[in-house]
Amino acid sequence: xxxxxxxxxxxxEDDGGVPLSSLAPGRSATVLGVDSSTPxxxxxLELGFLPETTIRVVRRAPLGDPIAFYLRGAQICLRRSEAAxxxxxxxxxxxxx
Amino acid sequence: xxxxxxxxxxxxGLVGSPNSGKTTLFNALTGLRAxxxxxxxxxxxxxxxxxxxxxxxxxxxxxxxxxxxxxVSPDEEVVIRVLDGELSDAPEALAVIADACTLxxxxxxxxxxxxxxxxTCLVLTMTDELxxxxxxxxxxxxxxxLGVPVLGVVGxxxxxxxxLRRLLAKPEDWSRPHLMPPEEIHARAGWVxxxxxHVFTRRPESSRTSDAVDRIVLHPVIGPLxxxxxxxxxxxxxFAWAQPAMDFIDAGVSRLGHSVHAQLPAGLFADFLADGLxxxxxxxxxxxxxxxxxxxxxYLLEDIGYMARAAFVIDRVMARVGxxxxxxxxxxxxxxxxxxxxxxxxTIPSPRHRLATILVAPLMTCSARLPVYALLIGAFxxxxxxxxxxxxxGLVLLALYAAGSLTALLVASVLTxxxxxxxxxxxxxxxxxYRLPTAKLLAAQVWGSAWAFLRRxxxxxxxxxxVLWCLLTFPRQPAPVGASPAxxxxxxxxxxxxxxxxxxxxxxxEPLGFDWKIGIGxxxxxxxxxxxxxxxxxxYAASDQGTSLRAAxxxxxxxxxxxxxxxxxxxxxxLVFFVFALQCMSTLAIMxxxxxxxxxxxxxxxxxxxxxYGASFATHRIVESLLG
Numbered sequence: 261x262x263x264x265x266x267x268x269x270x271x272x273e274d275d276g277g278v279p280l281s282s283l284a285p286g287r288s289a290t291v292l293g294v295d296s297s298t299p300x301x302x303x304x305l306e307l308g309f310l311p312e313t314t315i316r317v318v319r320r321a322p323l324g325d326p327i328a329f330y331l332r333g334a335q336i337c338l339r340r341s342e343a344a345x346x347x348x349x350x351x352x353x354x355x356x357x
Numbered sequence: 358x359x360x361x362x363x364x365x366x367x368x369x370g371l372v373g374s375p376n377s378g379k380t381t382l383f384n385a386l387t388g389l390r391a392x393x394x395x396x397x398x399x400x401x402x403x404x405x406x407x408x409x410x411x412x413x414x415x416x417x418x419x420x421x422x423x424x425x426x427x428x429v430s431p432d433e434e435v436v437i438r439v440l441d442g443e444l445s446d447a448p449e450a451l452a453v454i455a456d457a458c459t460l461x462x463x464x465x466x467x468x469x470x471x472x473x474x475x476x477t478c479l480v481l482t483m484t485d486e487l488x489x490x491x492x493x494x495x496x497x498x499x500x501x502x503l504g505v506p507v508l509g510v511v512g513x514x515x516x517x518x519x520x521l522r523r524l525l526a527k528p529e530d531w532s533r534p535h536l537m538p539p540e541e542i543h544a545r546a547g548w549v550x551x552x553x554x555h556v557f558t559r560r561p562e563s564s565r566t567s568d569a570v571d572r573i574v575l576h577p578v579i580g581p582l583x584x585x586x587x588x589x590x591x592x593x594x595x596f597a598w599a600q601p602a603m604d605f606i607d608a609g610v611s612r613l614g615h616s617v618h619a620q621l622p623a624g625l626f627a628d629f630l631a632d633g634l635x636x637x638x639x640x641x642x643x644x645x646x647x648x649x650x651x652x653x654x655x656y657l658l659e660d661i662g663y664m665a666r667a668a669f670v671i672d673r674v675m676a677r678v679g680x681x682x683x684x685x686x687x688x689x690x691x692x693x694x695x696x697x698x699x700x701x702x703x704t705i706p707s708p709r710h711r712l713a714t715i716l717v718a719p720l721m722t723c724s725a726r727l728p729v730y731a732l733l734i735g736a737f738x739x740x741x742x743x744x745x746x747x748x749x750x751g752l753v754l755l756a757l758y759a760a761g762s763l764t765a766l767l768v769a770s771v772l773t774x775x776x777x778x779x780x781x782x783x784x785x786x787x788x789x790x791y792r793l794p795t796a797k798l799l800a801a802q803v804w805g806s807a808w809a810f811l812r813r814x815x816x817x818x819x820x821x822x823x824v825l826w827c828l829l830t831f832p833r834q835p836a837p838v839g840a841s842p843a844x845x846x847x848x849x850x851x852x853x854x855x856x857x858x859x860x861x862x863x864x865x866x867e868p869l870g871f872d873w874k875i876g877i878g879x880x881x882x883x884x885x886x887x888x889x890x891x892x893x894x895x896x897y898a899a900s901d902q903g904t905s906l907r908a909a910x911x912x913x914x915x916x917x918x919x920x921x922x923x924x925x926x927x928x929x930x931x932l933v934f935f936v937f938a939l940q941c942m943s944t945l946a947i948m949x950x951x952x953x954x955x956x957x958x959x960x961x962x963x964x965x966x967x968x969x970y971g972a973s974f975a976t977h978r979i980v981e982s983l984l985g
Contacts, residue, residue: 299429300783306425307785308462310546322577323673328788330563332461335788337669339676342783 278350280315281327281343288316289348301345308332309346366407366414368446369525372436372470373454374463375422376789378482381512382454383419384801386522401435402703403445411526418448424462426469427542430706440473450476450528457487457494457509458561458790464549467503468538476528477505480521484509486790492561499556504534513795564790567662571788574666584670587663588689595650595693600724602646610639625833633826640822640885641815644696644943648810649803651690651697656802660794664704665786672784678766679773681705681784684714688765691721695944696814699951700806707784709777713769715948716961719939720765722758728887729935730754736907737928753932761936764968810947817946825884828855829892850895855880869934869973870927872915882940889940925984930977937969 277292291313295301308331309315318328318335326337373379387406404419420439421432428434438444440451453470455463460481470477479499487494500507508524510517524531538548553560573579614631621627658664668682675681683705691698695718702718705711738750834852836845850856859877866876874896882889890906897909913922939945939962948958 302427303429303783303785305542306427306429306465308465310543312546312550319571319575321669321673322575322580323670325673325676326669326784326786328575328669333456333459333561334462335563335567335790337672337784337786337788339672339784342785 275347276349277347279344280317280329280346280348281340283317283348283350285317285319285327288314288351290314290351292347292349294347295345298345300342304338304342304345307336314351315348366416367450367528368416368418368448369528370418370420370439370448370451371454372420372451372466373422374424374456374459374466376787377422377454377456377459377463378512379419379422379454380802381795381798382480382482382510382521383417384798385512385515385518386525387417401432410522413526415525418445423466425466431708432706440475448475450525450531451478452525453477453479455479455481457481457484458490458492458564460494461549461553464552465542465545468545468548469540471503471505471534471538472540474533476531476533478524478528478531479503479505479507481507481509482512485511485514485516486564487561490561490564491559493557493559495556495558499552502552502555504532504536506531513798567790570791571666574663575669580666580670584667587658587667588685591654591658591686592689592692594654595647595690599646599650599693603643606639606643606646610635610643628830629826633823633830637819637822637826640943641811641818644694644810645807647694648697648700648807651693651701652803652806653799655686655690655701656799657794659704660792660799660802662789662791665788668786669788676784678770679710680714680769681707681710682786684710684769687714687718688721691718691723694723694725695719695721695941696810696947699944699947700810702951709773712952712957713772713777715951716772716957716964717765717769719941719944719961719965720761720768720937722761722936723886723941725886725941726757726935728890729882730757730932732890732893732907732910733928733932736911737923737925757932757936760933764937768964809950814943814946814950817949818943821942821946822884825855825881828858829853829881846895847897850877850892868977869970870924870930870977872922874913874922875927875931879934879940883942885943886935886940926977926980929980930973933976934969934973937965937972939965 275292280289280291283289291309291311293311294304294309296305313331316330318330320327321337324340326339327343328335328337329343330336371379371383383404383406387408392405401421406417406419408415408417418439420436423430423433423436425433426437426440428437435444440447451470453463453467455467467477467479481494481496484494496507496509506524508517508521510521512518539545574583614635617631617635618627621630655664658667664683664686667686670682671685672682675684684702687698687701687705689698690701698718698721699715702711702714705714734750734753738753741749743749743752829850830853832853834849836848840848856877858880859873862876862880863871863873866872866879871879874893877896878889878892881892893910894906897906897913910923911921914920915922945958945962948961949955952958
């Protein structure tokens with residue numbers, strides 16, 4: 261299947277991107293791309309996890325998973341495994357979890 | 358417009374994401390005249406209501422919540438099929454409902470809808486909240502940018518509803534977009550961003566009140582404690598508040614039955630009325646206190662915004678057995694009764710998670726098992742102290758609860774790894790801002806659930822209880838001469854179809870240690886588990902279901918072996934059987950309603966029967982060998 265979004269998921273070394281799941285609460289980031297080879301990834305695109313979207317990590321659940329994010333005016337939670345499908349560029353330097 | 362279109366009601370579809378305020382608007386537009394049903398072949402609820410806009414009769418279709426028209430969830434698939442006219446007549450006009458604070462996300466779907474070229478308008482809800490979150494939106498500009506009418510409302514306060522009605526009366530006058538939005542997702546995102554830049558003088562911030570509340574409610578330590586407290590209170594209220602109402606209904610039903618016997622001449626008609634029809638109706642309405650109470654609490658927590666937080670807190674735990682956070686409340690409710698518990702699975706968007714939750718809910722120890730446990734434990738487990746205040750009877754009861762709950766989790770984890778593995782839904786849940794609930798919306802939601810239960814499951818429950826009464830009554834045998842009423846009743850049940858079936862299945866249940874009398878009890882308990890107690894009372898011609906029945910079962914001697922029928926292995930085996938078996942037609946009926954087919958209730962019944970049989974057989978053997 262052709263992946264029109266492939267250009268948005270470049271290799272790690274090029275763009276300084278990290279998986280969204282690795283950011284600590286309080287950090288903000290910009291989406292670089294979503295691995296859209298899986299249905300979950302394509303779904304995340306439709307839900308608004310699109311390139312250039314600004315995302316803030318709000319908090320982790322008390323047991324560490326899922327994680328709540330603020331984007332596009334709403335607070336959304338994803339499980340860590342799903343957040344790992346989203347590559348982001350962290351907005352500022354800081355500790356990574 | 359043609360003359361036909363002027364007389365036939367206009368079909369107007371409401372499209373919007375979950376939490377967009379769509380249901381509030383639907384209720385405001387239609388009152389409580391919603392017709393609730395299912396779309397053919399799918400489990401998604403169908404809601405339509407009639408309304409009159411400026412003298413124009415209109416059918417308002419409340420389409421299921423959707424984030425996108427690229428179908429992933431069954432709800433979204435239904436939205437598309439309705440728009441295509443596959444599931445019902447296609448709507449002639451659409452009102453897209455969008456929360457003004459999350460307009461960014463809603464415009465992604467609006468772009469897809471505009472491409473379908475149906476007359477469309479955009480209704481922005483929660484405009485008060487947008488202001489509170491310092492968002493500034495230029496609605497006339499948005500209208501010009503999109504090319505379709507845009508209207509801001511505050512649904513729960515009725516602000517803007519009159520203007521909305523005027524707008525909805527004339528969809529043929531709505532403006533159409535000058536330019537078709539792009540289809541491809543990234544291009545669509547660009548289109549959305551350019552519109553947002555144009556219409557927002559200030560984007561909304563995250564809600565400060567909600568953030569402040571969340572810092573406490575989702576605190577790493579306070580969060581779980583609060584969760585536990587809310588769930589304990591939730592469970593307690595269902596038990597404590599529903600029980601008096603249920604006892605009241607129960608007493609009323611039996612009083613009514615007695616007075617029918619007293620008023621009418623003895624005979625088949627009086628028996629049918631007093632022992633068949635009235636208890637049958639009673640077995641339907643007995644669920645109403647629990648259903649009304651459960652859904653009032655459930656929707657209250659949901660409308661406030663806590664339900665999503667609770668699921669957020671517990672999701673990690675439920676994920677271990679392949680379920681998700683929202684399944685927890687369902688399973689907890691099933692401790693009171695699986696019927697409302699299964700109805701509560703509707704909040705779970707993933708069909709796989711929902712089905713797995715439905716299939717294991719009957720394993721949670723419901724209140725109908727308690728009379729059975731009380732009889733057997735009271736009669737056969739000695740009331741001795743084990744350690745401190747812990748008595749042996751209480752420990753056995755606790756073990757029965759634990760066995761059911763642990764099996765439920767185990768089965769869920771097996772099902773989600775085997776039969777129900779395929780799924781493309783990521784776990785995606787919105788934590789909506791905290792909102793004040795409104796009594797009107799709450800009443801509409803609770804009424805909707807209670808009515809759906811009465812119409813769809815109540816009819817099945819009533820029919821089955823009448824069939825069971827027939828099985829326990831026919832063929833009628835004249836009582837032996839000089840028999841007391843209790844003996845006559847025993848004679849009648851022993852020679853009924855169910856009584857014969859009890860004898861017939863004796864070879865099958867003998868390995869479990871059950872005789873034909875327990876067999877009849879098991880057949881009768883298909884109506885509801887606790888019915889085995891009254892049936893045994895009838896078979897033993899006991900004068901009451903308390904001490905007299907307890908003495909009768911304790912002293913019952915098997916004529917062939919000369920030993921007690923209820924020996925330790927048999928009692929243990931029977932208790933275990935009740936932990937697992939799905940002897941509850943109401944649960945089967947509600948499963949049928951919620952999954953829209955007999956396939957899943959049949960599956961649940963079978964797997965739980967196999968489980969019950971196997972576990973009882975093993976228990977019987979083990980206890981027997983332990984006792985030498």
